[in-house]
Amino acid sequence: MSDREILQLLESVHDPEIPSLSIEDLGVLRSARASDDTVEVVITPTYSGCPAMDVIEADIKKCLTSNGFRNVLVITQLAPAWTTEWLTEKGREILKKSGIAPPSRCGSVSFSENRIIECPMCDSKSVELLSQFGTTACKALYRCQTCLEPFDYFKCH
């Protein structure tokens, strides 16, 4: 099986906290390399304490062993550090459809959130920050001042 075919198999592995998003779209899946019945998969954590990483590792192993690989090695690689720039275009669309505002194109974290954030429901740019943290560490909680819906914003990281 070629490395590309393995990556295709891994498209079925999703982020347990945002189930509509595959780990590839999230940018967590870095590479896969196979030799004989062994495969080596490299992933990069989103946040240091992200509890989803253990589940993702287990899901990768389950996916590949059920496809005939006897030894699956999942390597967690810290550098270069994961960034929201690695979210794919498809990933950003999926986030928006799930009611989560995708991260603004930012570069890196800064001390103030002065970026333009759009409401994922009505596209209004008139929004207010409710809390720096939303349902998970990677999101902040906002409210749209036009349609009044609260929503999660996937923070620039």
Added chain:
Amino acid sequence: MDKHFQYVLRMGDNALILGQRMSEWCGHSPFLEEDIAMANCALDHVGRARMLLTHAGTLEEKGRTEDDLAFLRDEREIFNFLICELPIGDYAFTLMRQYLVDVYHFHLYSGLEKSSDSMLASIAAKAIKETTYHVRRSGDWIIKLGDGSDESRQRMQDALDELWGYTGELFAADEVDDYASCKGIGPDPHALRSDWERDVFDKLRTATLSIPEEVWQISGGREGVHTETMGALLAEMQFLQRSYPGLNW
């Protein structure tokens, strides 16, 4: 004890003990958003502790894992700063501690990004992003509550006065820090202090709080000499592995 190992172990212990304290708020914070924010920040620290303790175990070459180091060491073998282990107090106390430590971590991890130890540099590259959020959040609260009502201001001032004596330990360099700084493993603690003071003094003034006079300073955590509350913290944190050795999820 190998100095490189000790340097990494101390940072791992700071993350572990602070993360443990912060997680005590889970389900008890003043309101829901704050509860989630505090628990998420705690998770960042625990995650960092896992990486640092794993790395420390590798450096030590005695086969100890992150779990061995977290759950099977006694009080005298744990080397966190005292400020990390102090009980959570009221929310003003918790937020003030977070802010003072967050600014320290911000400058520490900025320096560690350039570490000659490539694993530490990788951990720092991750941690600095999270810490930037932490500083933003705790710094906002310092201003909101410091420059807030009479009561919130008073509580923040009381917290600051009580915590001030524990901040000197953050910058008290010993032979381990000197070794790290000399080998390019970690930043110079003296430079850390001036960066920290600049940021903290500026924020406290904006928050209309008075900077305490230096009346007393206490240290000891880094020699394994802790406050009386440490034993209870460890009893709770280590209970499961002590009573059921090797128990797994």
